[in-house]
Amino acid sequence: MKRKIAAIFAADIAGYSRLVAEDEEETLRRLASYREVIDDFIAKANGRIFNTAGDAVLAEFPSAVDAVRCAIDIQESLRTRNMAYPPSRQMSFRIGITIGDVVERDGDLLGDGVNIAARLEGLAEVGGICVSRAVHEQVANKLSVQFADIGAQEVKNIPTPVHAYMIAMRREDGTYATPQLKKVAKAQPAPNWMWPLVVGVVSVVAIGVCGFLYFTKLETTQLSSTAAAPSPSPAAALSPSPTPAMATKAPMPSPVPTSTPTQTAALTPPPAPTPSPPAASGGKIAVDAVPYIGERQRAYLSNEYSAAGDYKAYALNIAGFNGSALNQPNEEAARNAALDQCQKRADAAQSPRRCELYAVGNKVVYSHGSPPMPPQPWVRHDTMTERPFVSKDFPMLRDQARTRVENIYAPAAKSRSVALGPAGQYFMVLGAASVDETTRRSLESCGAIAGSACMIVAVDDNFVVPIPTLLKPNGFFHAPTNPSIVADARDEVVRKLGDGMGWNAVAVGTAGRPGLGLKAADEQTAVNGALADCVKHDSDCHVIAIGPFTVGPTN
Template sequence: MKRKIAAIFAADIAGYSRLVAEDEEETLRRLASYRQVTDDFIAKYGGRIFNTAGDAVLAEFPSAVEAVRCAIDIQESLRTRNLAYPSSRQMSFRIGITIGDVVERDGDLLGDGVNIAARLEGLAEVGGICVSRAVHEQVANKLSVQFADIGAQEVKNIPTPVHAYMVAMRREDGTYGTPQVKKPIKPGTANTPAWMWPVAATLVLLAGIGVGGFLYYTKLETSVTKPSMVASNATTSAPTPSAAPAPTPSSTPLVTSSPAPTPTPAPPTSIPSGEHFTADNIPFISDRNRVLLATEYAGAGDAKALAINLNGFIGWIAGQVNEDTAKTTALEQCQKRADNAGTTRKCELYAVGNTVVYAHGGPPLPPLPWVKRDSLVEKPFASKDVPMLREPGRNRLESLFAPGRKSRTIALGPGGQFFFNSGMDTLEESTRRNLQACGALAGVPCMIVTVDDVFVVPIPTTLRVTGFFKAEDSSVITPRERGDIAHKLAEATSGWNAVAVGTQGRPGLGLKAADETTAVNAALGDCVKRDSDCHVIAIGPFTVGPN
């Protein structure tokens, strides 16, 4: 165990038990979606989640400033999401932050710092943030936000009062208002004659200043007067419109962290595909939305349009006055959902009426089966072992993928592009959506490298992965032998495989080995029988080079 000073962040959902009691399935699905947002922001600001339980999240930050910035961004993002739900079904976090001395044990943090953060979270308003005096002192002159001093607060299981501050939340116009804390008036003081003051003072002294002070401070109202918030939802006048619901919240939204830029295609309407609309062919979206679109969109009357997003968001509408109105509304619906989730990817029209207008066609996919299980090559997942990723990508996997719910997968592209998700209804859906999204980014088929908690392909450690290996396309193998090598590798469906080559391009193989080292040694041994200066060029499905 070791001690350290850290900024501790504690959050949980207000009224969570009631939400679960009213609709357990819908609440759990939305919780997974909202947790994706909180986890993403925590990682963005350098935090680390060290404990979760139900709706609660505990995280540590090396900086109080970053912890408060993270909390503000989380609350603003979730406030926007909640506008889509009636007030009785809104899911809002309370957040508490303190700085304290904590003990680290097996990755978990213990101590008063953790307990105080949890108590401050309980003092926060719904959708609000409450911080300790130590945090306030650190951030007051560094962030353009304001605070309300609510004084010393008695909290459960903490022997001394905790001096706390409320953080001002942003108004609808983007400004930050100064919180106003209501101060109670002492009972009976409003109309008391002057001659009664000595008597009152004597009675108070006789009753005990300590008890009176305790009651006064514990009954001090700590609520912050929030600025009024009005949501204006402009709608287009149209005969009986049929609007799309939000993307099915049964799963955590797709997440990408890829060095590849977002594709910028030509406008879909300028290159229509002309295919008849079939829900089964729509890429990226959930299976539940496929079913919904197959029934409600396909059967709806014109004018109608459907927009989709690489991250799986959709927007559709029917019964509009004309196609232009339908296209505009569908795109706006889809983009609003994507923006609320924090993705930067743009929505595009997929269909107008029952005609597909999506410019890109289906994304490139590998041949079936997409997932092959082999106990000889499987090993526990670790974000540091995922090949070809940069450090930010590994950090995202560590904070978002590793603690995610099953079913979850990672699809990897030959240039280091990757897509992942968690909490899918089925492994098949997780696999399909990740391969489609990754393929769209990479422009070539990707592969599933991780399923839930294990790698399902051989992950080289003796040499550095540089890309995907295809023997038939390898320029270092003599042309007349490429086909034979590809055939032999295709037949070696279990264990570790390796390919070595010498100066004359003559290859050597190590097939169906029990481990990486055995495969590498066998490939080198086979190569030196036919060539000189042999070196390994492939291990499993990857090309490799020196570390």
């Protein structure tokens, strides 16, 4: 055995047991894939994995800088991979890092340094990193990262508090999320003069309880000797026998709805009858009208949520995160619990969108209504225009957004789609249950962000609308209101464009008289046809639209 100072890195999956319980094979398969990523980053940062157990990874690094830089790279890489899965199936790690004196034995490391790293990992946010003060001092002036001081933390099996810092993780838009402080309030010891009083009170209570039990037993014995035991009252017959599980406080709803609502039973005798809570107004929620959510959540609302008691609530946000609370003690508790669960899920995925209440009881309280949607069909497959998805050709996006689409959308699981807004807004839904679900959800979220109807541009591995390459797309083409076309010709353009199949192009001249190239087999043919048709009625013709897009010069 030998001693040494090392930077110790500890990582663990948040909610791993739940993920395994829901789908063991898929979870283990994805864990192996994520471990390849983690192992590769650790090796590149000159680290060494010295122990693993299930979903946990312990590694050592020659410096704190290497360890922190590696942890940030891992979290950012895994965050991108998680975008391919719905929130309930995302596999996120917590990471803790410290510098400590450790003992090496047969390649394994032991000692307080290892234990403290594991405790720091438990303090970290989901998808976040927590480091000790020693690590903070080593890296604060060497890496461009932001820290939040969460103070001294009392952690299990470590005799002295551990001063810890959270690392602010970068969001998708390049900004940094502020870590949530987790400072543990240390209980203040009772003053010395309180102890005699406490002992006296406890003694009096104990004497009273013993006396009560004695006389109760005596009375029961006397009754049993003079009469047969009565049959249970109806109330007692309907009450379940108390068990340890029933005696506990009802837990908050889990991220994945359970098959039956959580119930509790009191160990004390039933209280006097009280008025029932008012019946839920509005009947069942119109589940098909709830936006942004998948079919699994709709089934949950139709079944578990609808069948639950009145003190319940459901929250969501436009990015598709949601939260629910069932069988709460009152309406306020239901509201707060649903919002809290939804926001925690959104924050864990670093979503900038805030959660709002959708329903309280069975009454819809969401004030925004339905998002703007285009007419159906949302996707029309056309062999003449459909082609493989290539991120560099995605229209109307800035370079940063196009890179994000390339990194997240292209490798994601099916079913997936991207909806595009008229001013370049976009929204992706990845790993949905079906094409219908992914297109609906991406259009709903994109429409809510854009404030107007969006268009499905890509589904799975293909562009499903004509994507211009000869000219630069710069907006959506809407013939009935396009100002470049003379007003008395717009209705005719709409009629001739018809179903929009194949490649179509529109050109206009100085007088605004339109020329059309319709149902061509390729983009160039449509453009040539539109220009040729335009010069029959106008002069100085130029193309203003190709497919569903308005277009301009490429430079």
